[in-house]
Amino acid sequence: MYIARALTHQSEFFAAVDQVTSALPSEVAEVFTALGTDWDGESAVFFKVILKDNAIPRPELLAFTRQVSRAIVQQVGPLEEWGVLPHFRFLTQTEYAPVKEVEPAWA
Protein backbone atom coordinates (compact mmCIF):
# COMPACT_ATOMS: atom_id res chain seq x y z
CA MET A 1 0.00 0.00 0.00
CA TYR A 2 1.35 3.39 -1.03
CA ILE A 3 1.02 6.19 1.51
CA ALA A 4 1.44 9.71 0.17
CA ARG A 5 4.28 11.74 1.63
CA ALA A 6 1.83 14.51 2.51
CA LEU A 7 0.09 12.09 4.87
CA THR A 8 3.25 10.81 6.53
CA HIS A 9 4.81 14.29 6.83
CA GLN A 10 1.72 16.37 7.48
CA SER A 11 3.32 19.18 9.48
CA GLU A 12 5.91 19.73 6.74
CA PHE A 13 3.23 19.61 4.09
CA PHE A 14 0.98 22.14 5.80
CA ALA A 15 3.99 24.40 6.45
CA ALA A 16 4.82 24.32 2.73
CA VAL A 17 1.23 25.16 1.89
CA ASP A 18 1.09 27.99 4.44
CA GLN A 19 4.25 29.50 3.03
CA VAL A 20 2.66 29.71 -0.43
CA THR A 21 -0.86 30.69 0.58
CA SER A 22 0.37 33.51 2.80
CA ALA A 23 1.90 35.13 -0.30
CA LEU A 24 -1.23 34.95 -2.46
CA PRO A 25 -2.77 38.15 -3.84
CA SER A 26 -4.66 40.36 -1.38
CA GLU A 27 -7.98 39.47 -3.03
CA VAL A 28 -7.69 36.07 -1.33
CA ALA A 29 -9.13 36.34 2.16
CA GLU A 30 -8.33 32.88 3.46
CA VAL A 31 -7.32 29.37 2.39
CA PHE A 32 -8.36 26.21 4.22
CA THR A 33 -6.45 23.03 3.47
CA ALA A 34 -7.45 19.45 4.24
CA LEU A 35 -5.97 16.08 3.36
CA GLY A 36 -8.14 13.13 2.47
CA THR A 37 -9.24 10.82 -0.31
CA ASP A 38 -11.10 11.82 -3.43
CA TRP A 39 -13.97 10.01 -5.16
CA ASP A 40 -11.53 7.81 -7.11
CA GLY A 41 -9.89 6.70 -3.88
CA GLU A 42 -6.75 8.73 -4.60
CA SER A 43 -4.97 10.56 -1.81
CA ALA A 44 -5.89 14.18 -2.25
CA VAL A 45 -5.53 17.66 -0.84
CA PHE A 46 -8.55 19.93 -0.80
CA PHE A 47 -8.04 23.67 -0.93
CA LYS A 48 -10.98 25.88 0.02
CA VAL A 49 -10.09 29.38 -1.16
CA ILE A 50 -12.18 32.27 0.17
CA LEU A 51 -12.16 35.39 -2.01
CA LYS A 52 -12.96 38.88 -0.81
CA ASP A 53 -16.38 40.03 -1.99
CA ASN A 54 -16.31 42.08 -5.21
CA ALA A 55 -12.52 42.24 -5.19
CA ILE A 56 -12.34 40.79 -8.69
CA PRO A 57 -14.76 41.77 -11.51
CA ARG A 58 -16.92 38.78 -12.47
CA PRO A 59 -15.53 38.50 -16.04
CA GLU A 60 -12.02 38.14 -14.61
CA LEU A 61 -12.90 35.74 -11.84
CA LEU A 62 -12.21 32.49 -13.71
CA ALA A 63 -8.75 33.66 -14.78
CA PHE A 64 -8.02 34.80 -11.24
CA THR A 65 -9.00 31.48 -9.70
CA ARG A 66 -6.80 29.71 -12.23
CA GLN A 67 -3.93 32.01 -11.33
CA VAL A 68 -4.35 31.17 -7.65
CA SER A 69 -4.63 27.42 -8.17
CA ARG A 70 -1.59 27.49 -10.47
CA ALA A 71 0.47 29.39 -7.94
CA ILE A 72 -0.33 26.81 -5.27
CA VAL A 73 0.23 23.81 -7.55
CA GLN A 74 3.47 25.11 -9.02
CA GLN A 75 4.99 26.18 -5.73
CA VAL A 76 3.79 23.38 -3.46
CA GLY A 77 3.86 20.54 -6.02
CA PRO A 78 1.08 18.52 -4.32
CA LEU A 79 1.26 15.63 -6.76
CA GLU A 80 4.91 15.66 -7.75
CA GLU A 81 6.40 16.37 -4.32
CA TRP A 82 3.78 15.10 -1.90
CA GLY A 83 1.77 12.43 -3.74
CA VAL A 84 -1.67 14.00 -3.37
CA LEU A 85 -3.99 15.17 -6.12
CA PRO A 86 -5.04 18.80 -5.63
CA HIS A 87 -8.72 19.81 -5.67
CA PHE A 88 -9.84 23.40 -5.40
CA ARG A 89 -13.00 25.12 -4.25
CA PHE A 90 -13.43 28.87 -4.63
CA LEU A 91 -16.03 30.78 -2.62
CA THR A 92 -16.67 34.45 -2.01
CA GLN A 93 -16.86 35.61 1.59
CA THR A 94 -20.63 36.06 1.29
CA GLU A 95 -21.05 32.57 -0.11
CA TYR A 96 -18.76 31.09 2.50
CA ALA A 97 -20.87 32.37 5.39
CA PRO A 98 -23.79 29.92 4.90
CA VAL A 99 -21.39 27.16 3.97
CA LYS A 100 -19.56 27.64 7.26
CA GLU A 101 -22.88 27.48 9.11
CA VAL A 102 -24.21 24.25 7.68
CA GLU A 103 -21.31 22.20 6.35
CA PRO A 104 -19.28 19.95 8.60
CA ALA A 105 -15.58 20.81 8.45
CA TRP A 106 -14.81 17.56 6.58
CA ALA A 107 -17.48 18.04 3.88
Added chain:
Amino acid sequence: MPYADDLHHVAREIATLHPAEAHQPSLRRALSTAQLFHLLISDAVAGCGDKKLRACLARMFDHGPMSSFFKQRPAEGPEYNLKDHLLIVAETFSEAHHNRNGADYNLTREWQTTEVSLLVDGVEAAFKRWAVIRDEPISRHYLISMLPSRERKQPEKARRPNLTDIPKG
Protein backbone atom coordinates in the same frame (compact mmCIF):
# COMPACT_ATOMS: atom_id res chain seq x y z
CA MET B 1 -19.76 17.54 -30.79
CA PRO B 2 -23.48 18.32 -30.67
CA TYR B 3 -24.37 16.12 -27.69
CA ALA B 4 -21.54 17.50 -25.53
CA ASP B 5 -22.44 21.04 -26.59
CA ASP B 6 -26.11 20.46 -25.86
CA LEU B 7 -25.27 19.14 -22.43
CA HIS B 8 -23.20 22.18 -21.69
CA HIS B 9 -25.98 24.56 -22.72
CA VAL B 10 -28.36 22.67 -20.46
CA ALA B 11 -25.86 22.91 -17.60
CA ARG B 12 -25.64 26.67 -18.06
CA GLU B 13 -29.43 27.02 -18.11
CA ILE B 14 -29.90 24.93 -15.00
CA ALA B 15 -27.16 26.80 -13.14
CA THR B 16 -28.93 30.12 -13.72
CA LEU B 17 -32.49 28.99 -12.99
CA HIS B 18 -32.43 30.55 -9.52
CA PRO B 19 -29.85 33.36 -9.62
CA ALA B 20 -30.95 34.90 -6.33
CA GLU B 21 -30.58 31.79 -4.18
CA ALA B 22 -28.32 28.80 -3.80
CA HIS B 23 -30.98 26.38 -5.03
CA GLN B 24 -29.31 23.07 -4.32
CA PRO B 25 -31.18 20.78 -6.76
CA SER B 26 -30.47 23.13 -9.69
CA LEU B 27 -26.84 23.72 -8.77
CA ARG B 28 -26.24 20.02 -8.26
CA ARG B 29 -27.86 19.11 -11.60
CA ALA B 30 -25.79 21.78 -13.34
CA LEU B 31 -22.56 20.33 -12.01
CA SER B 32 -23.66 16.85 -12.89
CA THR B 33 -24.29 17.98 -16.46
CA ALA B 34 -21.28 20.26 -17.07
CA GLN B 35 -18.76 17.60 -18.02
CA LEU B 36 -15.95 17.15 -20.53
CA PHE B 37 -16.33 13.39 -20.69
CA HIS B 38 -18.71 13.21 -23.66
CA LEU B 39 -16.77 15.79 -25.63
CA LEU B 40 -13.52 13.87 -25.27
CA ILE B 41 -15.04 10.44 -25.76
CA SER B 42 -16.76 11.47 -28.97
CA ASP B 43 -13.38 12.62 -30.31
CA ALA B 44 -11.70 9.44 -29.11
CA VAL B 45 -14.11 7.19 -31.00
CA ALA B 46 -14.62 9.47 -34.00
CA GLY B 47 -12.35 7.30 -36.15
CA CYS B 48 -14.69 4.32 -35.84
CA GLY B 49 -16.99 4.35 -38.87
CA ASP B 50 -19.81 2.22 -37.45
CA LYS B 51 -22.21 4.24 -35.28
CA LYS B 52 -23.24 1.26 -33.11
CA LEU B 53 -19.64 0.24 -32.58
CA ARG B 54 -18.76 3.82 -31.68
CA ALA B 55 -21.34 3.75 -28.91
CA CYS B 56 -19.96 0.42 -27.62
CA LEU B 57 -16.41 1.71 -27.77
CA ALA B 58 -17.37 4.88 -25.93
CA ARG B 59 -18.59 2.80 -22.98
CA MET B 60 -15.11 1.37 -22.44
CA PHE B 61 -13.54 4.66 -21.45
CA ASP B 62 -12.79 5.42 -17.84
CA HIS B 63 -12.55 8.67 -15.87
CA GLY B 64 -9.86 7.42 -13.50
CA PRO B 65 -6.69 7.35 -15.63
CA MET B 66 -7.45 10.73 -17.18
CA SER B 67 -7.61 12.45 -13.83
CA SER B 68 -3.93 11.81 -13.15
CA PHE B 69 -2.68 11.98 -16.75
CA PHE B 70 -0.14 14.68 -15.99
CA LYS B 71 2.13 13.66 -13.14
CA GLN B 72 4.35 16.67 -13.78
CA ARG B 73 3.91 20.18 -15.05
CA PRO B 74 5.00 20.59 -18.70
CA ALA B 75 8.58 21.79 -19.07
CA GLU B 76 9.47 24.92 -21.00
CA GLY B 77 10.02 24.15 -24.66
CA PRO B 78 8.57 24.40 -28.14
CA GLU B 79 5.45 22.43 -27.18
CA TYR B 80 4.85 24.28 -23.92
CA ASN B 81 1.70 26.11 -25.04
CA LEU B 82 0.18 22.96 -26.46
CA LYS B 83 0.92 20.99 -23.31
CA ASP B 84 -0.36 23.82 -21.17
CA HIS B 85 -3.69 23.77 -23.02
CA LEU B 86 -3.88 20.02 -22.51
CA LEU B 87 -2.94 20.30 -18.86
CA ILE B 88 -5.80 22.72 -18.27
CA VAL B 89 -8.21 20.42 -20.11
CA ALA B 90 -7.00 17.48 -17.99
CA GLU B 91 -7.27 19.47 -14.76
CA THR B 92 -10.74 20.69 -15.65
CA PHE B 93 -11.81 17.17 -16.55
CA SER B 94 -10.58 15.93 -13.18
CA GLU B 95 -12.30 18.75 -11.26
CA ALA B 96 -15.56 18.34 -13.16
CA HIS B 97 -15.56 14.61 -12.45
CA HIS B 98 -14.79 15.20 -8.79
CA ASN B 99 -17.50 17.86 -8.50
CA ARG B 100 -20.06 15.69 -10.24
CA ASN B 101 -19.59 12.99 -7.63
CA GLY B 102 -19.82 15.61 -4.91
CA ALA B 103 -22.95 17.10 -6.40
CA ASP B 104 -24.62 13.73 -6.81
CA TYR B 105 -23.66 12.02 -3.57
CA ASN B 106 -22.34 14.46 -0.95
CA LEU B 107 -25.45 16.01 0.53
CA THR B 108 -23.51 17.63 3.36
CA ARG B 109 -21.98 20.07 0.90
CA GLU B 110 -23.75 23.36 0.17
CA TRP B 111 -23.04 24.56 -3.36
CA GLN B 112 -23.10 28.28 -4.05
CA THR B 113 -24.25 30.20 -7.13
CA THR B 114 -20.99 31.95 -8.05
CA GLU B 115 -19.03 28.82 -7.27
CA VAL B 116 -21.09 26.70 -9.64
CA SER B 117 -21.19 29.39 -12.29
CA LEU B 118 -17.38 29.52 -12.20
CA LEU B 119 -17.12 25.75 -12.56
CA VAL B 120 -19.45 25.83 -15.58
CA ASP B 121 -17.33 28.67 -17.03
CA GLY B 122 -14.25 26.54 -16.51
CA VAL B 123 -15.72 23.62 -18.44
CA GLU B 124 -16.70 25.96 -21.25
CA ALA B 125 -13.17 27.39 -21.40
CA ALA B 126 -11.81 23.84 -21.55
CA PHE B 127 -14.14 23.08 -24.50
CA LYS B 128 -12.49 25.99 -26.34
CA ARG B 129 -8.98 24.90 -25.45
CA TRP B 130 -9.73 21.37 -26.60
CA ALA B 131 -10.90 22.71 -29.97
CA VAL B 132 -7.44 24.22 -30.44
CA ILE B 133 -5.45 21.08 -29.63
CA ARG B 134 -7.76 18.17 -30.46
CA ASP B 135 -5.85 17.07 -33.57
CA GLU B 136 -2.41 17.15 -31.98
CA PRO B 137 -0.66 13.81 -31.33
CA ILE B 138 -0.35 14.50 -27.60
CA SER B 139 -4.11 15.07 -27.43
CA ARG B 140 -4.78 11.74 -29.15
CA HIS B 141 -2.44 10.15 -26.60
CA TYR B 142 -4.44 11.73 -23.81
CA LEU B 143 -7.67 10.30 -25.20
CA ILE B 144 -6.16 6.83 -25.33
CA SER B 145 -5.12 7.20 -21.69
CA MET B 146 -8.81 7.00 -20.84
CA LEU B 147 -8.88 3.35 -21.85
CA PRO B 148 -8.53 1.29 -18.68
CA SER B 149 -5.22 -0.54 -18.50
CA ARG B 150 -3.57 -1.93 -15.41
CA GLU B 151 -0.18 -1.54 -17.07
CA ARG B 152 -0.64 2.17 -17.58
CA LYS B 153 -1.90 2.64 -14.06
CA GLN B 154 1.26 1.05 -12.65
CA PRO B 155 4.09 2.32 -14.85
CA GLU B 156 7.41 0.52 -14.70
CA LYS B 157 9.72 2.84 -12.80
CA ALA B 158 10.54 3.17 -9.15
CA ARG B 159 8.30 0.64 -7.44
CA ARG B 160 6.07 2.07 -4.80
CA PRO B 161 7.07 0.87 -1.32
CA ASN B 162 4.61 -1.24 0.60
CA LEU B 163 4.07 -1.95 4.26
CA THR B 164 5.68 -5.41 4.10
CA ASP B 165 9.00 -4.03 2.83
CA ILE B 166 11.91 -4.51 5.24
CA PRO B 167 13.71 -1.20 5.81
CA LYS B 168 17.36 -1.26 4.75
CA GLY B 169 20.06 -0.74 7.38
